Amino acid sequence: MNRIAQGMVLVLLGAAALTSTVFTDLYLNYVQEAFRPFLIASGLVVAALGLAIIGAELRVVVRGEEEAAEAAADGHAGHDHGHGHDHSRAPRVAWLLLLPVVSVFVIAPPALGAYTAETAASAAPPQDSAAEAEFDELGDPSSNAPVEMKLQEFVSRAWTDEERAMSGRTIELTGFVVPHPEGEGWYLARLQMACCAADAIVNRVLVTAQPDGTAAPETDSWWTVRGTWEEPAGDLQSVRDHRFRVEEMTAVDNPPDPYE
Amino acid sequence: MSDTPAGAAASASSSLGDSLVNDWDARDDLPPADWGRPRGPRRVATVWLFALFLMALAFGNAWLSDALDGDAFLAWATIFTAISLQALPFLVFGVALSAALTAFVPASFYQRVFPRNAAAAVPVAGLAGAVLPGCECASVPVANGLMRRGVAPAAALTFLLAAPAINPVVLVATAVAFAGQPEMVAARFAASLGAAVVVGWVWARFGRTDWIRAPRTHHDPGAPRWRVFQESMTHDLMHAGGFLVVGALAAATLNVIVPREWVSAVADRPVVSVLVLALLAILLSICSEADAFVAISLTEFSPTAKLAFLVVGPMVDLKLIALQAGTFGWAFVRRFVPLTLGVALVFTFVIGGILL
Numbered sequence: 064m065n066r067i068a069q070g071m072v073l074v075l076l077g078a079a080a081l082t083s084t085v086f087t088d089l090y091l092n093y094v095q096e097a098f099r100p101f102l103i104a105s106g107l108v109v110a111a112l113g114l115a116i117i118g119a120e121l122r123v124v125v126r127g128e129e130e131a132a133e134a135a136a137d138g139h140a141g142h143d144h145g146h147g148h149d150h151s152r153a154p155r156v157a158w159l160l161l162l163p164v165v166s167v168f169v170i171a172p173p174a175l176g177a178y179t180a181e182t183a184a185s186a187a188p189p190q191d192s193a194a195e196a197e198f199d200e201l202g203d204p205s206s207n208a209p210v211e212m213k214l215q216e217f218v219s220r221a222w223t224d225e226e227r228a229m230s231g232r233t234i235e236l237t238g239f240v241v242p243h244p245e246g247e248g249w250y251l252a253r254l255q256m257a258c259c260a261a262d263a264i265v266n267r268v269l270v271t272a273q274p275d276g277t278a279a280p281e282t283d284s285w286w287t288v289r290g291t292w293e294e295p296a297g298d299l300q301s302v303r304d305h306r307f308r309v310e311e312m313t314a315v316d317n318p319p320d321p322y323e
Numbered sequence: 324m325s326d327t328p329a330g331a332a333a334s335a336s337s338s339l340g341d342s343l344v345n346d347w348d349a350r351d352d353l354p355p356a357d358w359g360r361p362r363g364p365r366r367v368a369t370v371w372l373f374a375l376f377l378m379a380l381a382f383g384n385a386w387l388s389d390a391l392d393g394d395a396f397l398a399w400a401t402i403f404t405a406i407s408l409q410a411l412p413f414l415v416f417g418v419a420l421s422a423a424l425t426a427f428v429p430a431s432f433y434q435r436v437f438p439r440n441a442a443a444a445v446p447v448a449g450l451a452g453a454v455l456p457g458c459e460c461a462s463v464p465v466a467n468g469l470m471r472r473g474v475a476p477a478a479a480l481t482f483l484l485a486a487p488a489i490n491p492v493v494l495v496a497t498a499v500a501f502a503g504q505p506e507m508v509a510a511r512f513a514a515s516l517g518a519a520v521v522v523g524w525v526w527a528r529f530g531r532t533d534w535i536r537a538p539r540t541h542h543d544p545g546a547p548r549w550r551v552f553q554e555s556m557t558h559d560l561m562h563a564g565g566f567l568v569v570g571a572l573a574a575a576t577l578n579v580i581v582p583r584e585w586v587s588a589v590a591d592r593p594v595v596s597v598l599v600l601a602l603l604a605i606l607l608s609i610c611s612e613a614d615a616f617v618a619i620s621l622t623e624f625s626p627t628a629k630l631a632f633l634v635v636g637p638m639v640d641l642k643l644i645a646l647q648a649g650t651f652g653w654a655f656v657r658r659f660v661p662l663t664l665g666v667a668l669v670f671t672f673v674i675g676g677i678l679l
Contacts, residue, residue, distance in 0.1 A: 067366050069561055071373045076564075080411060093405035101412035108415050112556060124366065153558075156565030156649065161376075163407040163568065169383035170391055172401040178394035182582060186620055257496075258613030260405035261578055264620045 064153040070116030072160050077110025079167040089167065091320050092174040094259045174321035176283045177241045180252040180265045186218055209233040209289050213323050214253040218266045221292060221305040229292045236307070237287045237315060240280045241267060249279055251288060251307070256322040263322065269304040274311065288312045395579060403575035406642070409610060410460045410567055417461030418559040421468030426552035433472050444478035445523035449516050452485030458611045459487040459637055460567065463646045464559045476535055481523030484663060487611040487637035488515035497633065500615035506678050507626065507633075514634045514674040518667045525662060536652030559650075566649030570642030574608035577641075581606065590623035597675075600628040601668060604636035611637035627675030634671050639664045 064072075083089040084102045094102070166172065175183075210229075212220075214236055220229055238253040252267035254260075271293060273279075280286060293306035391397070436451075437444040455465065466483035470476055487493065489512050501507040586603055589595050600621065609617055614636045618629045637643075639660055648656045 064561070065365060065369060068369045068373070069557060071369070073557070073560065076411075080408065083408070090408060092401060094409045098409065098412065102408060105412040105415035108419065109411075109560070112553065112560070115553060116557060120366065153561035154565065154649075156569065157561040159565045159568040160561075162572070163404060165380070165383070166400055166404045166407070168380050169387055170397075170400050170404075171384075171388055172397050172404055175398055175401050176394075178398050257500075257616035258610050259409035261402050261409075261574065261607065262609050262613045262617045264616070 064155065064157050066116055066152075067120045069153050069157065070113045070120065072157065073109050073113030073116065075113075075164045076160055077106045077108075077113060079164045080106030080109065083167050088319060089171060091322075092172065092260070095256060095322075096320060098259075175254055175260055175263055176239055177252070179263065180239075180241045180250070180254065180267065181244070183254070183263055183265050185265045185267065186215070186255065207233060209235045211235040214238050214251070214266045214268065215255050215323055217268065217292075218305060221268075222299055222302065225299065227294060227299075230294045231291065233289055233291060233310075234307075235287060235289050236268065237285070237318060238267075239285050240282055242282055243269065247271075250304075251286065254322050260322075266323075267304075268307040270309050271306045272308040274309065277312070280312075280314075285315045285318065286312050287315050399575050399579045402578050403571050406571040406574055406608070407568060410458075410571065410642070413458050413460040413610075414464070414560070414563060414567060417464040418556050418563065420455075420461070421464040421471075421559060422552045422555040424465070424468040425471055425555045426548045428472070430472055433469070433474050437474050437478055441475035441477045441527040442524060444475050445481045445527060446520050448474075448478035448482040448523065449485040449520045452482050452487075452516075452519065453489050453491070455486045456490050456492045458493075459640070459643045460610075460646065462486040463643070463650050464563055467559065467650050468555075470535070475527065476532065477523045477527035477530060480526055480659070481519045484519035484522060484638050485516055488519070488634065493611050493615075493637070496612050497615040500619045504626075507630070510626075510630050510674050510678040511633045513678070514630060514667075514670040515637070517674070518634065518638065518663070518670040521670070522659075522663050522666050525666070526659075530658075533654075534652075534658055535655045536650075562649045563646050566645040567642060570608060570640075570645035573641045573645070574606065577606040586621075587623050590621075590628075593625065596624055596628045597631045597668075597671065600624055600632040601635040601664075601671070604632045605640050605664075607636075608640040608642035609636060626679040627671065630675045630679060631668065631671040635664065635667050638667050 080102050083093075084099050084106065090099065090102060210232055212234055217229070217234065217236060236251060238251040241250040241252045243249050248269055248271050250267040251270055252265055254263040255266055256263050270288070270290075272290075288307075288309045289311040290307055290309040293308055295302045295306075437447055452462075455462065462483050465486070466479040469479040469482060494508055494512060497511055498505065498508045581603075586599060589599050600618075604614070607617070614633060618632045621629060621632070644656055644660055647659070651659075
């Protein structure tokens with residue numbers, strides 16, 4: 064890979080990082096929101112480095128051949144220490160840096176959805192009950208206003224809140240639809256991400272009842288649902304699927320940040 | 324030279340007409356074919372190649388994006404893109420830090436910080452790892468930069484192993500994920516530091532320098548520092564970056580095709596479960612700053628098995644192996660990776676047995 068190709072690969076790589084953060088919100092499909100400034104900074108650095116290389120190459124071309132030959136000789140003398148590659152050239156494997164560029168510009172893969180939610184690791188009850196779960200009050204318990212919760216929060220409360228503060232309250236959750244493999248009902252799921260999509264964990268609730276006359280919603284469609292927690296009879300931690308009765312549901316466009 | 328950003332931005336805005344127009348404009352900026360004759364044709368060919376590539380991107384963006392479907396393929400592409408994008412800032416940071424170590428810090432500084440004797444330098448390097456806030460993508464180029472400045476390879480390698488596992492960001496993330504189990508943080512710190520130092524000592528005793536592809540020695544001392552900085556950054560980015568993509572490809576593939584049920588099937592066997600989670604850590608190549616959150620989700624497993632996931636992951640994984648191969652060569656990887664894996668597992672069992 065010659066110098067000018069290296070420069071161009073770097074510029075494209077920087078452009079991909081900048082395009083997915085500055086001009087669009089594409090990066091939210093792949094990494095945490097907190098990564099934005101770092102992606103922008105690294106995109107700028109990489110693109111600037113690429114431009115500097117291209118600029119230097121063009122200057123060499125303009126200056127003419129003898130000097131270019133001289134510069135090339137300079138660049139190589141004293142670097143020959145036996146591993147036989149020329150430092151102004153990069154290894155072929157560096158062309159692979161164009162793959163993320165193609166992926167961002169051409170494929171622009173969507174956020175992970177139902178396919179992953181069916182196969183990925185599910186969140187599981189915290190084993191150590193000594194970790195005393197501290198929960199905030201769920202709004203004003205006497206008013207019957209619906210409580211908006213993250214799915215993650217709902218799931219962890221359903222497993223650990225021995226006070227069962229959610230019982231009887233109207234709760235609002237947002238997520239996407241995952242079919243239930245055994246047929247009955249469907250899951251409302253949301254992926255929780257610590258860093259990037261490779262470490263996504265599923266939080267899900269099994270919807271056991273939905274408003275009369277509505278058909279089961281389409282896989283991967285997003286909904287905001289209101290309803291109540293179906294309290295388990297036995298021990299909270301032994302529950303596998305948290306059950307939820309939906310009373311009201313509205314379709315939502317994909318939320319700006321698909322993960323929580 | 325203004326052609327590339329214009330073209331790239333154009334392919335992002337999805338209007339095909341606009342991108343074509345921009346690409347046509349960009350052509351005018353290309354150097355005429357008679358520039359720099361004898362060496363010129365290759366450069367010009369490269370520039371044309373990239374112009375074609377940009378047009379292909381623009382066409383692909385307009386027509387191909389919607390035609391690509393298939394849940395498994397898209398999930399794979401998402402994870403591949405996610406690993407690449409997430410690693411980019413760390414890689415750039417590591418490469419820049421390494422280049423700065425080469426260009427701006429005088430060699431005498433390292434002689435003061437690191438004892439001359441390799442066996443004494445190893446623990447110092449291990450503790451120094453606690454200072455670099457980053458993950459494994461940053462530590463490989465930095466270790467390379469340290470070797471380039473004359474630090475003993477064994478010490479630089481200890482730094483490479485310790486930095487991603489015991490830096491404050493990772494320890495805080497572990498404490499958050501394992502809330503209520505501070506012993507997990509202590510075990511992670513002890514096992515990772517211990518394994519890194521022992522690997523360093525073994526390397527200091529038995530390692531041979533010709534196993535490591537010689538890092539580039541100094542530029543001619545007269546070169547301006549910024550020039551050295553830029554050269555060193557490009558060199559490292561090109562060598563490490565391509566291999567990082569190889570690692571991301573492998574990790575994304577395994578992430579999609581390995582069903583989690585296979586993994587949880589062995590959760591209740593004491594030794595096998597530890598080895599399985601170590602293998603999972605190698606295959607998934609999760610950034611060390613996030614791996615604690617994945618480990619906590621593997622609830623069926625014993626604490627020692629989770630510790631194996633946390634200790635092995637930052638030291639040996641596909642992404643890291645690819646990066647090391649790109650930076651130090653295969654002769655190095657063939658010896659270093661099995662050594663590290665063995666020592667990390669021994670420390671996992673010992674520390675897990677004592678603390679967990």
